[in-house]
Amino acid sequence: MSGGLEPAPRRTYDEHMVKRTLSEKLAILADAAKYDASCASSGGEKRSSKDGKGLGSSGGSGICHAYAPDGRCISLLKVLMTNFCIYDCAYCVNRASSRVERARFSVDEVVKLTIEFYRRNYIEGLFLSSGIIRSPDDTMADMVRIARTLRERENFRGYIHLKTIPDAAPELIEQAGIWADRLSINVELPTETALESLAPEKSSRTIRRAMADVRMRRDAARETSHRGKRPSRFAPAGQSTQMIVGADTATDSQILGQSATLYSAYRLGRVYYSAFSPIPDASKSLPLIRPPLMREHRLYQADWMMRFYGFEAAEIAPPAGMLDLEIDPKLAWALANRGQFPVAVNRAPREMLLRVPGFGPRSVDRILAARRHREVRYEDLVRIGCNLKNARPFISLPGWSPGALPDAAQLRARFASPPEQLSLF
Amino acid sequence: MQVILPRIGMVAAWRAEARRLAASGVPAEEVRWTVGDPAPDLFGETPGLRAGQAIELRLPREAVERIETALHHSDPERFARAYAIVLRLSQGRLRWGDRSDPALHRLLAQEKAVRRDIHKMHAFVRFREIGDPAAVRRAFAAWFEPAHPIAEAAAPFFAGRFGDMDWVIATPHLTARFEDGALNFSETQGKAPPPADATEDLWRTYFANIFNPARLMVSAMTSEMPRKYWKNLPEAELIPELIRTAPERAMAMQAAMPTEPPTRAAKLRPERPALPEGATLATMKPALDACRRCPIGGCATQGVAGEGPETARLMIVGEQPGDREDLEGRPFAGPAGQLFDAMAEEAGLDRAAAWVTNAVKHFKFTPRGKRRIHQRPDAGEVEACRWWLDLERKLVRPKAVLAMGATAAFSLTGNGRDIARRRGTVETLADGTPCLLTLHPAHLLRLPDPVLRAELQAKVTADLRLAAGLSA
Numbered sequence: 001m002s003g004g005l006e007p008a009p010r011r012t013y014d015e016h017m018v019k020r021t022l023s024e025k026l027a028i029l030a031d032a033a034k035y036d037a038s039c040a041s042s043g044g045e046k047r048s049s050k051d052g053k054g055l056g057s058s059g060g061s062g063i064c065h066a067y068a069p070d071g072r073c074i075s076l077l078k079v080l081m082t083n084f085c086i087y088d089c090a091y092c093v094n095r096a097s098s099r100v101e102r103a104r105f106s107v108d109e110v111v112k113l114t115i116e117f118y119r120r121n122y123i124e125g126l127f128l129s130s131g132i133i134r135s136p137d138d139t140m141a142d143m144v145r146i147a148r149t150l151r152e153r154e155n156f157r158g159y160i161h162l163k164t165i166p167d168a169a170p171e172l173i174e175q176a177g178i179w180a181d182r183l184s185i186n187v188e189l190p191t192e193t194a195l196e197s198l199a200p201e202k203s204s205r206t207i208r209r210a211m212a213d214v215r216m217r218r219d220a221a222r223e224t225s226h227r228g229k230r231p232s233r234f235a236p237a238g239q240s241t242q243m244i245v246g247a248d249t250a251t252d253s254q255i256l257g258q259s260a261t262l263y264s265a266y267r268l269g270r271v272y273y274s275a276f277s278p279i280p281d282a283s284k285s286l287p288l289i290r291p292p293l294m295r296e297h298r299l300y301q302a303d304w305m306m307r308f309y310g311f312e313a314a315e316i317a318p319p320a321g322m323l324d325l326e327i328d329p330k331l332a333w334a335l336a337n338r339g340q341f342p343v344a345v346n347r348a349p350r351e352m353l354l355r356v357p358g359f360g361p362r363s364v365d366r367i368l369a370a371r372r373h374r375e376v377r378y379e380d381l382v383r384i385g386c387n388l389k390n391a392r393p394f395i396s397l398p399g400w401s402p403g404a405l406p407d408a409a410q411l412r413a414r415f416a417s418p419p420e421q422l423s424l425f
Numbered sequence: 426m427q428v429i430l431p432r433i434g435m436v437a438a439w440r441a442e443a444r445r446l447a448a449s450g451v452p453a454e455e456v457r458w459t460v461g462d463p464a465p466d467l468f469g470e471t472p473g474l475r476a477g478q479a480i481e482l483r484l485p486r487e488a489v490e491r492i493e494t495a496l497h498h499s500d501p502e503r504f505a506r507a508y509a510i511v512l513r514l515s516q517g518r519l520r521w522g523d524r525s526d527p528a529l530h531r532l533l534a535q536e537k538a539v540r541r542d543i544h545k546m547h548a549f550v551r552f553r554e555i556g557d558p559a560a561v562r563r564a565f566a567a568w569f570e571p572a573h574p575i576a577e578a579a580a581p582f583f584a585g586r587f588g589d590m591d592w593v594i595a596t597p598h599l600t601a602r603f604e605d606g607a608l609n610f611s612e613t614q615g616k617a618p619p620p621a622d623a624t625e626d627l628w629r630t631y632f633a634n635i636f637n638p639a640r641l642m643v644s645a646m647t648s649e650m651p652r653k654y655w656k657n658l659p660e661a662e663l664i665p666e667l668i669r670t671a672p673e674r675a676m677a678m679q680a681a682m683p684t685e686p687p688t689r690a691a692k693l694r695p696e697r698p699a700l701p702e703g704a705t706l707a708t709m710k711p712a713l714d715a716c717r718r719c720p721i722g723g724c725a726t727q728g729v730a731g732e733g734p735e736t737a738r739l740m741i742v743g744e745q746p747g748d749r750e751d752l753e754g755r756p757f758a759g760p761a762g763q764l765f766d767a768m769a770e771e772a773g774l775d776r777a778a779a780w781v782t783n784a785v786k787h788f789k790f791t792p793r794g795k796r797r798i799h800q801r802p803d804a805g806e807v808e809a810c811r812w813w814l815d816l817e818r819k820l821v822r823p824k825a826v827l828a829m830g831a832t833a834a835f836s837l838t839g840n841g842r843d844i845a846r847r848r849g850t851v852e853t854l855a856d857g858t859p860c861l862l863t864l865h866p867a868h869l870l871r872l873p874d875p876v877l878r879a880e881l882q883a884k885v886t887a888d889l890r891l892a893a894g895l896s897a
């Protein structure tokens with residue numbers, strides 16, 4: 001490999017030097033898509049092909065059809081339409097200055113792969129993303145054409161997720177929302193400054209405007225008009241986004257604050273966190289690191305606490321701004337707020353039960369149901385499915401009393417496992 | 426007594442038998458349940474059926490569904506357990522959902538195991554094409570080995586999903602066959618995985634390339650895709666090699682010399698849009714969007730500039746954009762804006778002829794779940810944003826200004842106190858422009874007392890009438 005002194009050979013999408021086979025293109029364009037974390041296919045519109053006139057079904061909980069050895073679920077055919085790109089985002093394997101192999105699918109090739117994989121029950125549908133070729137509008141128009149061909153020509157009723165290009169024209173976003181179940185626009189990085197320095201062509205203002213546009217269209221598509229006719233459905237499975245973690249200096253509290261803002265402002269279904277991972281031909285401005293997988297995991301747990309356990313972003317991350325990597329953030333919160341414990345399981349309100357480490361929304365519902373009939377005892381909690389190893393120091397009920405809580409350091413030491421050596425690097 | 430349930434339609438037969446036995450008052454401990462070839466007189470009078478007092482079966486719908494799901498478990502005791510539970514539930518001797526009861530606890534655990542098995546069957550069946558790909562209804566076949574006899578419970582999902590093709594799924598117990606839209610079951614005749622399908626090579630290509638070797642996490646994979654399923658998954662044969670080579674592939678990426686960013690990247694370093702020389706109301710928007718004079722701009726979608734004719738004689742100033750205004754980029758677009766429009770119409774004030782804007786141009790809020798809760802901008806923020814309001818005033822040069830609410834009053838006059846007392850009065854701004862003070866429409870919307878609200882609304886409407894006159 002050269003010392004990187006010569007400029008990388010820049011090829012545009014139409015300078016195909018080699019005619020690649022479908023299999024070669026798939027290898028390149030799947031490889032280029034793997035840094036997008038989302039693979040969800042749940043929710044949205046209920047559809048089926050019981051009528052025998054189409055292919056596919058959707059709605060309800062999605063299915064993971066396979067798992068790769070990285071532990072990630074494979075639910076959708078996740079590919080890039082092309083990895084040619086005119087943008088130069090430092091963290092991205094497909095940036096203009098990277099010397100990775102390039103390829104481009106035709107509309108029909110993506111349609112064919114989706115249908116043939118779907119018919120064999122490999123996937124729930126398609127998650128299509130793309131590098132930017134020619135212009136954002138041209139690229140978005142091709143992506144919309146793929147979704148539309150699947151729906152109109154192939155009568156495809158499975159799941160379609162389109163990664164939306166924020167600078168594309170509003171008419172194209174509107175089309176995208178008509179054919180797709182989910183739209184997503186990546187915020188890419190947790191702060192505006194990081195985005196400016198690492199993704200010079202992208203603007204957090206444009207990204208937010210695009211998310212606002214999707215939310216407004218979704219709001220409008222839900223309203224019934226005065227004639228009682230429902231307007232066209234728009235991205236029924238909602239919108240989501242992704243943030244890369246560990247490529248910039250943002251703290252966990254900044255990241256969670258950003259997520260809380262995005263959930264509240266644009267009603268996102270999900271925020272995905274993607275640990276910045278080594279890529280082939282990395283940029284010198286962003287040296288490779290071991291992907292911060294545990295940090296990513298803790299952020300997902302914290303995100304869960306905001307969405308399902310009633311925590312505010314500011315409560316979760318400690319003042320220092322980083323989550324404890326050794327214990328989960330709910331346990332960390334309980335240890336930091338020991339004054340609120342032990343919780344009397346037979347009297348505490350739902351909100352407080354949800355804050356007990358080891359109690360999930362389902363076990364809390366079961367406790368509340370059981371409480372209506374009789375007093376809940378410690379033995380009941382085992383059958384209800386609570387994680388009592390975590391819960392025990394924080395609850396009191398017949399059959400169990402925590403006694404005096406040990407001091408914070410001792411308690412934390414009891415839960416923190418000895419530091420784990422990751423095998424890579 | 427013995428009840429023999431058929432292999433096909435097992436659950437439906439159990440349900441019919443359970444009803445019949447309960448109607449005859451047969452206690453649970455007297456029935457032995459098996460699956461096999463039905464005795465010839467199954468539905469006839471079974472000799473030795475002891476007639477007791479009839480038990481009426483009354484169950485919550487959820488209980489019926491979950492008990493019947495649990496019957497797909499492979500445990501031979503499942504039928505007896507389910508019948509006993511059904512009787513106890515009907516007689517009020519057991520409460521549905523009471524996990525302290527060992528039998529019910531067991532049943533619910535088995536139901537969960539069956540649901541998981543069904544889910545895994547939906548996930549891991551792999552069809553191979555066995556007919557002509559150009560046929561109107563293409564034909565596919567699969568061989569699958571679930572942990573429990575679930576074929577009948579799992580097959581309807583495939584009928585709903587693959588409605589336009591014919592398919593067969595053979596399992597060690599039963600075979601499901603879907604032809605021309607009809608789903609049928611038969612007993613499986615020997616194990617017969619269908620011949621390989623060329624598309625499997627493409628699928629393996631996909632599987633190998635979507636895997637990120639820098640994130641190897643084998644236990645996360647095997648907990649969701651246990652090894653017992655691998656033998657019928659075409660992609661699984663790649664797994665050992667992918668795991669073996671992952672560390673060196675990740676290491677190679679790390680070791681490779683990073684690429685210098687191209688020289689053109691330096692040129693791309695973005696400048697935050699600054700206000701161009703000689704900016705007009707029409708060209709100030711990008712700089713306003715990017716304004717970070719105070720921190721609230723960093724959380725909002727966009728800066729909301731004023732709107733109206735550049736020659737407007739009246740300028741109307743509110744507090745700050747709300748949720749709706751922030752999304753749309755227009756002032757007074759939300760509920761307060763609608764109330765304002767209604768009052769303006771009543772007062773004969775033409776909103777379209779006025780310059781409508783806010784004292785603060787970005788939305789300040791705290792996120793709460795899926796909502797944004799309005800936060801009043803503090804004095805520092807209002808002062809930082811006065812720069813923009815002053816620019817608008819300089820460019821529009823209104824004859825009169827209407828300040829709605831304390832924040833607008835503070836921004837324009839330097840004093841935001843006592844608005845209730847000052848409303849309806851005209852004060853003079855530093856440049857001599859008359860400024861009429863009134864309440865903000867959002868304040869009216871927040872009043873819980875409808876009488877007080879109507880009273881104040883009438884006063885604000887009168888103020889708007891005054892403003893219309895002032896700028897005429």
